[in-house]
Amino acid sequence: MGMKTKITLGAVVGIVVIGAVSANSGDGGGEGKSDNRTSAGAEEKPGGTKGDGASGAKPAEDKATEKASQADQFKAFVNKNGTPSEKEAVAHVTKVQGAEEQNDILDAADVYTDFTGGIMGEGMGPAKLIASAFADWKQSENGLVTVYDADGELLGNGNF
Numbered sequence: 001m002g003m004k005t006k007i008t009l010g011a012v013v014g015i016v017v018i019g020a021v022s023a024n025s026g027d028g029g030g031e032g033k034s035d036n037r038t039s040a041g042a043e044e045k046p047g048g049t050k051g052d053g054a055s056g057a058k059p060a061e062d063k064a065t066e067k068a069s070q071a072d073q074f075k076a077f078v079n080k081n082g083t084p085s086e087k088e089a090v091a092h093v094t095k096v097q098g099a100e101e102q103n104d105i106l107d108a109a110d111v112y113t114d115f116t117g118g119i120m121g122e123g124m125g126p127a128k129l130i131a132s133a134f135a136d137w138k139q140s141e142n143g144l145v146t147v148y149d150a151d152g153e154l155l156g157n158g159n160f
Helices: 003-024 060-067 070-081 084-090 124-137
Strands: 093-097 107-113 143-148 154-159
Touching (some): 070 093, 084 124
Antiparallel strands (some): 093 107, 143 154
16 A cells, blocks of 8 residues: 555544544433433423433532532542552542543543652552542443552543
């Protein structure tokens, strides 16, 4: 194959992949049916109840954590549900990015800590605990959480 043919073939494959990913990331409305609801969720009926009859109203505790940063939400979850070693490791978390919106196609979250020294420093062991605790907090069919030190160097990662 010539060079131009390889480039053209690569571009076509790239466009097809992008099209497939964007088609899968839609709202799932399906078959051309329009849904003119703007504020009610897909499983929520008018009046604040969900399809299973449960109330759509959130307790005050959930509303408070909804406004907190992702790092604060993560820390609160681990402090409530984690092991003592996970609680100690998560105390070093300074920032969490990418944990809010997930599409189960390729979810990626970043957790930043105050550890120093990169992969050879003190944070490599706790990074695995942080990744494990993150997997307990968020679930995805295809998620990857990456833990970084204070300088932005990779400490570890894990699936969630």
